[in-house]
Amino acid sequence: MSSFTGVSIITDGKLPTTLSVDVGTDSGYHLLVVKDYSRTVQEIPNGESIMAGPFMVGGHKWCIYYSPNGEESGCSDFISLDLSRDDDDMEGAVEAKFEFSFVDQVEYQKPIYIRAIETFSFSSKCSCWGSMKFMKRDALERSAYLKDDCFTIRCDIMVCNDLNTSQDADGALSDIHDHFSNLLQNKVGADVTFEVSGETFAAHRCVLAARSKVFTAQLFGPMTEGTTSTVIQIKDMEAKVFAALLSFIYTDSFPDMDNYNNMEKEERQEEEEAVKDVMWLQWLQELFVAADRYDIQQLKFLCEKRLSEHIDVNSVASTLALAEQHHCHRLKEACLKFIQVQSLPCLEKVMATDGWEHITTTYPSLLKELIAKLASNQKKNKKRKR
Numbered sequence: 001m002s003s004f005t006g007v008s009i010i011t012d013g014k015l016p017t018t019l020s021v022d023v024g025t026d027s028g029y030h031l032l033v034v035k036d037y038s039r040t041v042q043e044i045p046n047g048e049s050i051m052a053g054p055f056m057v058g059g060h061k062w063c064i065y066y067s068p069n070g071e072e073s074g075c076s077d078f079i080s081l082d083l084s085r086d087d088d089d090m091e092g093a094v095e096a097k098f099e100f101s102f103v104d105q106v107e108y109q110k111p112i113y114i115r116a117i118e119t120f121s122f123s124s125k126c127s128c129w130g131s132m133k134f135m136k137r138d139a140l141e142r143s144a145y146l147k148d149d150c151f152t153i154r155c156d157i158m159v160c161n162d163l164n165t166s167q168d169a170d171g172a173l174s175d176i177h178d179h180f181s182n183l184l185q186n187k188v189g190a191d192v193t194f195e196v197s198g199e200t201f202a203a204h205r206c207v208l209a210a211r212s213k214v215f216t217a218q219l220f221g222p223m224t225e226g227t228t229s230t231v232i233q234i235k236d237m238e239a240k241v242f243a244a245l246l247s248f249i250y251t252d253s254f255p256d257m258d259n260y261n262n263m264e265k266e267e268r269q270e271e272e273e274a275v276k277d278v279m280w281l282q283w284l285q286e287l288f289v290a291a292d293r294y295d296i297q298q299l300k301f302l303c304e305k306r307l308s309e310h311i312d313v314n315s316v317a318s319t320l321a322l323a324e325q326h327h328c329h330r331l332k333e334a335c336l337k338f339i340q341v342q343s344l345p346c347l348e349k350v351m352a353t354d355g356w357e358h359i360t361t362t363y364p365s366l367l368k369e370l371i372a373k374l375a376s377n378q379k380k381n382k383k384r385k386r
Contacts, residue, residue, distance in 0.1 A: 002111065002156055007031040008052035008064065013039040020055035026160075027111065028057040031103060032064050032153040037146060040068040041137065046076045054086050058159025060094055060122075061086045065130070066153075068137070075132045079140060082130030083155060085122035093123035095160045100131060102145045103152040114158050118253050135309060142341040180207070180250040192219065193231045199239040200231065203246060211249045214294045241286045248291075248299045257283045281307075281315055285322055292326045300328075308334040313346050317355030324363050340373050 005028040006020035013036060020030075032052050034040065044050060046069040053063035065071075067080035081100045097117045101109055120129045145151050183189070183204065190202035208215035218232075234242060244255035257280055288303035307319050308331055320335035322328070339350060350356055359366055 002027045002029050002109070002114075002158075004028070005030045005055045005057055007033060008055075009033040009035065010040065010050055010052065010066065011035045013043045013050075015050065016052045018053055018055065020053070022056040024059070026058040027114075027156075027158045028055075029109070029154050029156045030055045030057075030062070030064065032066060032155065033150065034066065034153070035150045037068070037149050037151060040066075044068050046070050046073060049080070049082070057157040058094075058096070060159065061088070062157060064153075064155055065128070071130075071132055077136055077138070078133040079135050079137060080130065080132045081134045081153065081155075082128050083157070084128040086127070090124040090127065093121045095119050095121055097158040097160060098129070099156045100134060101154050101156070103154045104145075105154075109154060109156055111158075114156050115252065118256070119160055133310075136312065139311065139338065142338070144337075177251045177253060181247075183207075184246060184250040194234050194242065195231050196234040196237055196242040197239040201239075201242060201246060208249060212294045212296055237290060238283075238286060241283065241290050244283075244287055245290045245294065245296070245299070248296065252298075254299075254302050255287075278314075281310060284310075285318065288322060289326065300326075304328055304331045307331055311335060311338045313342070313349045314353060315355070317350055317353045317359055319355075320366065321355055321358050321363060324359075324366055336370060336373060339370060 003023040003025045004021065005023060006018065008016040008018040008030065010016040010033065016032075030053070040050065044067070047067075048069075049065040049067040049071060051063050051065055054061040056062070063084045063086045065080075065082040065084060067082075070076045070078045071080040071082065083098050083100075085094055085096075087094075097114055097119050099109070099114055099117055122129070140146055140151070187202040190204055192203050192205050192208070194201045194203065205215075205219045209219055240257070244257070247253075247255045284303055284306055288300060288307060291297075291300035291303055307322075311319060311334060316335050316338050320332060320339075323332035323335060339347070342350065
């Protein structure tokens, strides 16, 4: 159970007031309240931030950095959030998982979700990690998270395998993930092979079956495909997506697309940022579909969160279609709310995308639902003007 460690409040665009409590546990959360949000945007330029903290979790001192105009030039349209370890003695690395969310996004604050997040190493060489593109400012300003020019961020931290704190079940889980990751990589004892888009993957039937009811039925049930010596063909899926799916099955940690991209590093470095973002979003959407296909609900949930955080005029239609197809109500509502608050020129851009064409031909009921919501918004706006 995560413990409350205090709150930092930013007012008038100045350094925040921090009230902290050292609860002495390995898992805790800290609240960052940003009041006068519009003033922070006006007064804090790109590349600069406001520090909140320090506060204690797992016997270590932490700070949150809030950059209203992005911490780098490439993310100037975004809010950036970073977590920094700020111990007086920075000798040795501290392994920790962390997650930023809005305070009312309770589904993203559960321990089972935090455990599935990538583990980061906070050391004297690299003491700060975070999200450069936490959320687009225009999306925040249209969202329900911003109320009366104020929003609240929750930062959950889970310290893992730290000799300075008590060893518990949470810390032990990290070792298990490492062992299963090694098992996947070295293929010892592998007894099933999959072929996906021309690439082959060796795996372990019992591990797959333990994590997915679909794999249980496919490998051990009535729908068993062939004998143990045959190669199982996976259709309608990219190899890098299946590799990411296997990684999550074995490690219970959200995969990184760069680990499954066959492009050379030099080529990746030459790509424009916009192209990389499009590739990442497409990979994420396909991973979402794969998670639903194999009934891996935790992975589907993680993909849903990331998709809802990266909705824009170019992606909202395709993401909305996926949400409808795979019965994902929260993601569907996030897309509909985004469309509802768009200006006419932005709506025209949405309607020019291939995703919108797919919706009109495949999910006409969605159009009726959206029209009803837009009409409701117009009525509310007219009442306000009166």
